[in-house]
Amino acid sequence: MPLKNAHKFTVPHLQVLSEKGTLDKKLDPGLSETQLLRLYRAMTLAREADQRMLRLQRQGRMGTFSPSTGQEAAACGPMLALSERDWLVPAFRELGAMLMRGVPLHRILLFWGGWEEGNVFPGVERTLPIAVIVASQIPHAAGVAYSLKYRGEKDAAVVCYFGDGATSEGDFHEGMNFAAVWKAPVVFICQNNHWAISTPQEKQTGSKTFAQKAIAYGIPGIQVDGNDPLAMYKATRDALDRANNGEGPTMIEALTYRVSMHTTADDPSKYRDTAEVEVWKSRDPLIRLRNLLNERGLWGEEKEAALLAEIKGEIDAEVRIYEHGIEARSDIAFDHVFASPGVELEEQRAAFLESRGGGSTNA
Amino acid sequence: MPLKNAHKFTVPHLQVLSEKGTLDKKLDPGLSETQLLRLYRAMTLAREADQRMLRLQRQGRMGTFSPSTGQEAAACGPMLALSERDWLVPAFRELGAMLMRGVPLHRILLFWGGWEEGNVFPGVERTLPIAVIVASQIPHAAGVAYSLKYRGEKDAAVVCYFGDGATSEGDFHEGMNFAAVWKAPVVFICQNNHWAISTPQEKQTGSKTFAQKAIAYGIPGIQVDGNDPLAMYKATRDALDRANNGEGPTMIEALTYRVSMHTTADDPSKYRDTAEVEVWKSRDPLIRLRNLLNERGLWGEEKEAALLAEIKGEIDAEVRIYEHGIEARSDIAFDHVFASPGVELEEQRAAFLESRGGGSTNA
Amino acid sequence: MVQGINLALHEEMQRDPKVLVMGQDVGVNEGVFRVTAGLHAKFGETRVIDTPLAESGILGTAVGMALAGLRPVAEMQFSGFSYLALGHLEGHCSRYRARTHGALSVPLVLRMPYGGGVRALEHHSESREAMFAHLPGIKVVIPSGPRNARALMTAAIQDPDTVVFMEPKHSYRAFREDVPEEPELMDIGKAHVVQEGSELTVITWGAMLRKTLEAVSEVQAKREASVEVIDLLSISPMDTKTIAKSVRKTGRCVVVQEAPRSFGTASEVIARINDTALMYLEAPVGRVASFDIVTPYFAREQNYFPGVEDIRRGMIKTLDY
Amino acid sequence: MVQGINLALHEEMQRDPKVLVMGQDVGVNEGVFRVTAGLHAKFGETRVIDTPLAESGILGTAVGMALAGLRPVAEMQFSGFSYLALGHLEGHCSRYRARTHGALSVPLVLRMPYGGGVRALEHHSESREAMFAHLPGIKVVIPSGPRNARALMTAAIQDPDTVVFMEPKHSYRAFREDVPEEPELMDIGKAHVVQEGSELTVITWGAMLRKTLEAVSEVQAKREASVEVIDLLSISPMDTKTIAKSVRKTGRCVVVQEAPRSFGTASEVIARINDTALMYLEAPVGRVASFDIVTPYFAREQNYFPGVEDIRRGMIKTLDY
Numbered sequence A, B: 001m002p003l004k005n006a007h008k009f010t011v012p013h014l015q016v017l018s019e020k021g022t023l024d025k026k027l028d029p030g031l032s033e034t035q036l037l038r039l040y041r042a043m044t045l046a047r048e049a050d051q052r053m054l055r056l057q058r059q060g061r062m063g064t065f066s067p068s069t070g071q072e073a074a075a076c077g078p079m080l081a082l083s084e085r086d087w088l089v090p091a092f093r094e095l096g097a098m099l100m101r102g103v104p105l106h107r108i109l110l111f112w113g114g115w116e117e118g119n120v121f122p123g124v125e126r127t128l129p130i131a132v133i134v135a136s137q138i139p140h141a142a143g144v145a146y147s148l149k150y151r152g153e154k155d156a157a158v159v160c161y162f163g164d165g166a167t168s169e170g171d172f173h174e175g176m177n178f179a180a181v182w183k184a185p186v187v188f189i190c191q192n193n194h195w196a197i198s199t200p201q202e203k204q205t206g207s208k209t210f211a212q213k214a215i216a217y218g219i220p221g222i223q224v225d226g227n228d229p230l231a232m233y234k235a236t237r238d239a240l241d242r243a244n245n246g247e248g249p250t251m252i253e254a255l256t257y258r259v260s261m262h263t264t265a266d267d268p269s270k271y272r273d274t275a276e277v278e279v280w281k282s283r284d285p286l287i288r289l290r291n292l293l294n295e296r297g298l299w300g301e302e303k304e305a306a307l308l309a310e311i312k313g314e315i316d317a318e319v320r321i322y323e324h325g326i327e328a329r330s331d332i333a334f335d336h337v338f339a340s341p342g343v344e345l346e347e348q349r350a351a352f353l354e355s356r357g358g359g360s361t362n363a
Numbered sequence C, D: 001m002v003q004g005i006n007l008a009l010h011e012e013m014q015r016d017p018k019v020l021v022m023g024q025d026v027g028v029n030e031g032v033f034r035v036t037a038g039l040h041a042k043f044g045e046t047r048v049i050d051t052p053l054a055e056s057g058i059l060g061t062a063v064g065m066a067l068a069g070l071r072p073v074a075e076m077q078f079s080g081f082s083y084l085a086l087g088h089l090e091g092h093c094s095r096y097r098a099r100t101h102g103a104l105s106v107p108l109v110l111r112m113p114y115g116g117g118v119r120a121l122e123h124h125s126e127s128r129e130a131m132f133a134h135l136p137g138i139k140v141v142i143p144s145g146p147r148n149a150r151a152l153m154t155a156a157i158q159d160p161d162t163v164v165f166m167e168p169k170h171s172y173r174a175f176r177e178d179v180p181e182e183p184e185l186m187d188i189g190k191a192h193v194v195q196e197g198s199e200l201t202v203i204t205w206g207a208m209l210r211k212t213l214e215a216v217s218e219v220q221a222k223r224e225a226s227v228e229v230i231d232l233l234s235i236s237p238m239d240t241k242t243i244a245k246s247v248r249k250t251g252r253c254v255v256v257q258e259a260p261r262s263f264g265t266a267s268e269v270i271a272r273i274n275d276t277a278l279m280y281l282e283a284p285v286g287r288v289a290s291f292d293i294v295t296p297y298f299a300r301e302q303n304y305f306p307g308v309e310d311i312r313r314g315m316i317k318t319l320d321y
C-alpha cells in the first residue's frame, strides 16, 4: 500500500432558489403555500422585531443585544422542518428561530433587558435558552440527542445553531465528536455570517469552508446558501431524516452575512468595508422569498402592507408586555441557586432584603 | 450554484517499506547507510530501554510508566529528519524520539521515578518535557512555531507528537486551528496506536482515519504506515520542507500499535483480544528495518549481538546514574514556584524544613 | 471506599433508569480504579458509556442529558483534568436553575478521584475543592470512608442539582468498614461529629480524617486532652452551625487541609469561625495544610502533604497557646 | 484605567520586541474596551494578533511562545470565559518552572476584564480572583486606578512568571488620574496603604476601592473615626505583613469584596489576620461581599454587589461591636 489517495471526501453546496429568483426544480422541497407563507411571515417578523429592538436599545429601553438582520433565512428555514418533538438548541443570533418555535417576543426582550424571565418559555417545550458562552451549547445538544436515543424517541432530533467563530472553540470539536461517535440525532447548523465580532473567516480558520470540518468527525457536511430559505429548509429536512433513521449527525454551513453590528456595543466600521456590507444587503433573503411568492401569485403590495401592519401591532403588544408585565421580586435569585436554599442562603436572603430596606419592588 | 460537489478532499496513504520488506523505489527517501544504521540503533535502544524500564518498575525501582514497545518506527523515523534548530514537543510515549534528541536515558528514568530532574535536559535545546495532560502540548507547539516565524527563523520548525485519543480533546482542535491560521511551521504527528487506555478508535471518533481531521483545518493530512520507519521519515521530511517553505502545518497519522499495556498500572486483558496484539506483534518495526539492512548487507547476527551488548552496557550505565546520582534537596520545590520565592514562601520553607527535622537528605 | 461508591452506583442505577454513568474507560475497563466495576456487564454500554477522551465534552454532554431529564454520573479520570471541564461547571451546572428561574436544572454528579500521597504522576495529586466550592450553585462533597461514601453518593445522585463528588484516592482502599444492607441517604450540607470533646476542635475532611484521628489518639494518649473531631463531608454548603457550636464549646480549633495553605477550605472555615465564634477563641485557629508550592513529583512528596506528625504538632501548638 | 493599561502596553512593546499582544478582537478592532488602542496600527499584526475564538488556544499558544522566549500578553475577552483556559493556567503556567527546576518558565500576562455593575449580559459580571489565587505558581494582581494599572501592567510584563492581570471594568472609565511621564514599576506582592488611620482597617481591591473610599468619607464625616484603608493590589502573593501591621494597630477590620462571600479572597485575608493578629482583634473581622448566589441578570443586579451603603454599614457594625 504505497502512496495513494486512499481516502476521498466531498462537501456539496446547495442552493434551491437562486439570487435571481430561479427555482431549481430538481431540488425544490415542494413546500406548500401555507408553509411558504408561514416562512415569509416568520422572516418578516424576525426582521421587524430586530429593527424594533435596535430602537429600544438606542432609547435605553433594553440592554445590549445582537441583531440578526440579514440572517432570517438561515434562522427560519430550518425551523419549518422541525416538529414539536424536536429540540431547539440556539446560540444567540437566532431570533427568527426562537419566534418560530413559539417563544413570545416579550421573552426575548426580557432576556436582552436583563431578566432571567427571558429564559422561561411557558408552554414551549424542548427549547433551550440563549447560550452566551460561545459553542458551549454544542455538547449540550449532543447530550440532549443522546437522551433521545437513550429513551428510544425515534421521531425526535435536535437542531443546534452556532456561528462561524464558534467552530474554533474546543467545545465545538468535542460536541461534534461525541455526537458523531454516538450517532446521535442532531443537526448542527453553523451560521457562517462571515464575522465573529471583528474576526473574518481567514483569521478564524485555515479551511475554505466550515462544512468541511464535518469530515473530521466522519459525518456529512454541506454548505448551503444561507440566504436561500428553501435550501436551508431542504438541508435541514434531509438531515433530520438521516437523524431519524439512526444515521447520526449532519453539519450544515449556512453562508449568510451579519449586515448589522455584532452587538449594539460594536462599531463595525472599525474593521470592515461598507462595500462588502452593501453586496450582502443586495442578497436580502426576504426579497428573495418575496419574489418567489410574487411569482406564484401568493403575494402583492397590499398583502405586504397588511402583514407589516399586523406584525407591527403584534410587536407593539409584546413590547408592552415586556415593559409592564413582569413581577420583579428582587430576592428571587435566592430561590433558584439550588432546588431548596438551605439555612445559610436564607440567612443571606434576609441580609439582602434588609440591605435594600426590605420588601420587594417592581422595576 | 445548485447541489454540486463543490469541494473535494483527499487523504493519501504512505508506505515505503512493505511488511514483506519490499521497498517502493519511487518513494524511497534515499537514506544513507549511516542514517539507516543510526535509525536502527535508535529503535533498538528504545526497545531495550523500554523492556528494562518495565523490569525496573516491576522491581519497585521506578514508578508507573507508559511503555512504547512496537511504536519505535513512529517515534524514531521522524527524528531522523530533524535538525538541532527544530523543536521537539513530545507527548509521553516517544521514548525513542527523546533518546534520539539526545536526552540521556537516565533523565527519562528520573521522570518516571518521580523526579523533576527528569524534565531537565542539560545541553539539549529546543526540547519540551513529557506532557501528561493529554493534547495540551499541541497548542504549545503551535505557539513555539509562531515564535519561530516571529523571529524569522526560516530553517526551524516544530515536531509535535500526540496519540489517537488526544485528537478528541478541545486542545487538539484549538492548537491545530491556530497553527493552520498562522501557517506556523509545525508537523503534527498523531501516533494512532489504536488504543487510548481501553478506548478503541470507534469509540474515540466517527472518522475512518485520524489524518482526515486535517481537512478541518485546511492543511494536508497524510496517513502513514507507522511501523515503516522510512515512510515515517519521508512524511516528516516532506512536512518539514513545507513548513520551512512557509506553507504551514501538516498532520501525519502514524498507524501503529501499542503492543504493551497503557501503563504499568493497566491490564489490557480486560478490554482487548490477544489475537489483535499478536497480529501487530508480527508487524514489528524493528524486524522490518533489520530485514532491509540485512538485504543491503549492512547487518548480520554478529552485528546484532554486538549492538545489543553495547546497548545493554549503555542502559546499565544510565540506570546507575539514575539510581545513585541525584542530589535530592527536599526543599528544592520552594526555589522554583517563582523566579524568586518572596517572604511568605521563605517562611513556609522554614516550616517545611523544620517539619522534617531540618536539613536536606538524599533519597 | 471504592466498593462503597460502587455499591451506591449499582443501587441507584437499579432504582432509577434515568441514572447513567459516563467517562473515560468507565465501561469495559471498569474505571482505572475499578470504581465502576460490574456496571457495564450489568447495565450495558448505553447506560455505562466509554466516552472519547475529552473532559469538557464529558461534562458538556452530561449537562445536555441532565437538561433532558436524565441523571448522569460523569467521571473525570483524575481531578487534575477536571479544569478542562470548568467552563460547563461554572457556566452551566451552577447556573441553569438560576438562569431559568427553576424551569430547567442540571441534576448530575461529577465524580473525580483527587488527592495525593499515592506516588502518582504530575497532575494526579492535587486537592482543589476550594476552587469548585467558590462557585454558587454547585455542591461539593468529599467522603472519608466506605460507609459515608456510599451514603453521600446516593444522596448526590438523588440531589436535584449538580454535585461535585471528590474521591480521596488515598482512602480508596485504605480500610474496610461495614455498610448497612439498606441504602443510606446522607444529608448534603451536614458535617459529622466523629468524636466529641471539650478542649479542642479539629476540623478536616477526605483522606486527612484518618491521619487526624491517628494524631488525635497520640495526643490524647500523651496528655488527656479532650478533642472534638469534625468531618466536614460537605465542603459547600458548609455546615457553619456544627462548626460554630463546637468552637464555642472548645475555644480552640485546628483545621487540617490537604490542599495548599492559601485560599483553601481552611480559610473559609476560619472566616466562618470569625463570624460566629471569634470571641470564644482562646488561640488563633491552627491551619495544618500543604505548602503554597507546586506539588512536588512523588520522589519528593514526603512532608509536602500534612502527615500525622504535622497534625499532632499543630494540635499541641494550639492547645498550648 | 483603560488608558493607563494601554500606555503600559505601548511602552513595553516599544521597549522589548519580545512583547506581543494577542486575543479576540484585540487588533484591528483594538479590543472590545479599546484597551489595545493604537497597538495594531503601530506594531502590526504579527505583534498584535487577532486570534481565533478559542480561550484555551489563546493561552495554550501563549504558553508555547513564552517557553520559546517571547513575552505574550494574552487577553481573555471577559473573565467569564477564562475558565476555558484554566487547563493551561493550572497545568502549565503555574508549573513549568517547578516542573523543570527553573530550566523553562512561562513569563506571560493573562489580561481579563472582570467584575460587575455595568449592566452586562450573563457571564460578564463575575469576580473569581480567588480561584486563580489558590493556584501555587500563579500571581494575581488587580489595579484600582489608572496610575497603579499602568505600573502593575509594566511589572506584570516584566515579571519572569505568569501574572493574571484582572481589570475591574467598572473602573475602566470611572475617573481620571495623572500618570508620571516615566514608566513606574510596581512591586507585585505589595499592598498600598491608601490612607492611614488608627481605629479601623478597611481592606479592599479593584472596583470596590472607590466605593470603600466613599463609604469611609461618609463615616469619617459623621463620627470622626480614624480609618486606615488598604488596597490589596496583589491578591497572590498577598501582603500579609501590611495587613497584620495595620490590624494590630487598629484592632478592627472590615474586608470589602465584590465576589460572593464564601471561599473568596476576604476569607483568606481573615485567615491571615487569624494567623498574625488575632489577639489584637476587638471585633470579628467584617466581611462585606456579594451573596452566595448566581449573579442575577442585570435588571436585578442592584444590591447584589456591595454598595457604598453596605460598606458604610459594615464599618459601623465593626466599629460599634
Ligand SMILES: Cc1ncc(C[n+]2csc(CCOP(=O)(O)OP(=O)(O)O)c2C)c(N)n1
Binding pocket: A093, A132, A133, A134, A135, A162, A163, A164, A165, A166, A167, A193, A195, A196, A197, A258, A262, D024, D053, D055, D077, D081, D084
Ligand atoms: C467562550 C466565549 N468567548 C468569547 C465570547 C465573546 N463573544 C461573544 S459573541 C463572539 C463572536 C461570535 O462569533 P460567531 O460564533 O461567528 O457568532 P456571531 O456573533 O457571528 O453570530 C464573541 C467573541 C463569548 N461569548 N464566549
Ligand SMILES: Cc1ncc(C[n+]2csc(CCOP(=O)(O)OP(=O)(O)O)c2C)c(N)n1
Binding pocket: B093, B132, B133, B134, B135, B162, B163, B164, B165, B166, B167, B193, B195, B196, B197, B258, B262, C024, C053, C077, C081, C084
Ligand atoms: C486531559 C487528560 N485526560 C485524561 C488523562 C488520562 N490519560 C492518560 S493517557 C490517556 C490515554 C491517551 O491515549 P492516546 O492519546 O491514544 O495516547 P496513548 O496512551 O495511546 O499513547 C488518558 C485517558 C490525561 N492524562 N489527560
Ligand SMILES: [Mg+2]
Binding pocket: A163, A164, A165, A191, A192, A193, A194, A195, A196, A197
Ligand atoms: Mg459569525
Ligand SMILES: [Mg+2]
Binding pocket: B163, B164, B165, B191, B192, B193, B194, B195, B196, B197
Ligand atoms: Mg493511543
